[in-house]
Amino acid sequence: MDNIKEKIEEIVEKISKDEKLQKQFKNDPVKALEKLLDVDLPDEVIEKIIDGVKAKLTVDTISDAVGMFKKLF
Numbered sequence: 001m002d003n004i005k006e007k008i009e010e011i012v013e014k015i016s017k018d019e020k021l022q023k024q025f026k027n028d029p030v031k032a033l034e035k036l037l038d039v040d041l042p043d044e045v046i047e048k049i050i051d052g053v054k055a056k057l058t059v060d061t062i063s064d065a066v067g068m069f070k071k072l073f
Contacts, residue, residue: 004045008052011036015057025053 014036015021025032029050034040041049 004048004052007037008049008056011049011053012056015053029053 011033015025015032021032021036024035030046033046033049033053
């Protein structure tokens with residue numbers, strides 16, 4: 001499980017820095033992850049990673065928005 005967590009962190013970092021990759025992940029997360037990981041994974045593993053990446057990206061986006069909101073006040 002820790003290995004998946006590490007991969008999620010690595011993927012989130014790469015996706016966050018690359019707009020093209022963000023679009024590909026939104027449109028076809030499986031292909032985006034297979035490209036990033038350079039491996040063909042079983043569906044149940046790739047789905048867990050996709051869910052983790054989506055959750056982490058959402059949390060990071062919300063955190064950034066809250067941080068920006070706090071700066072206004």
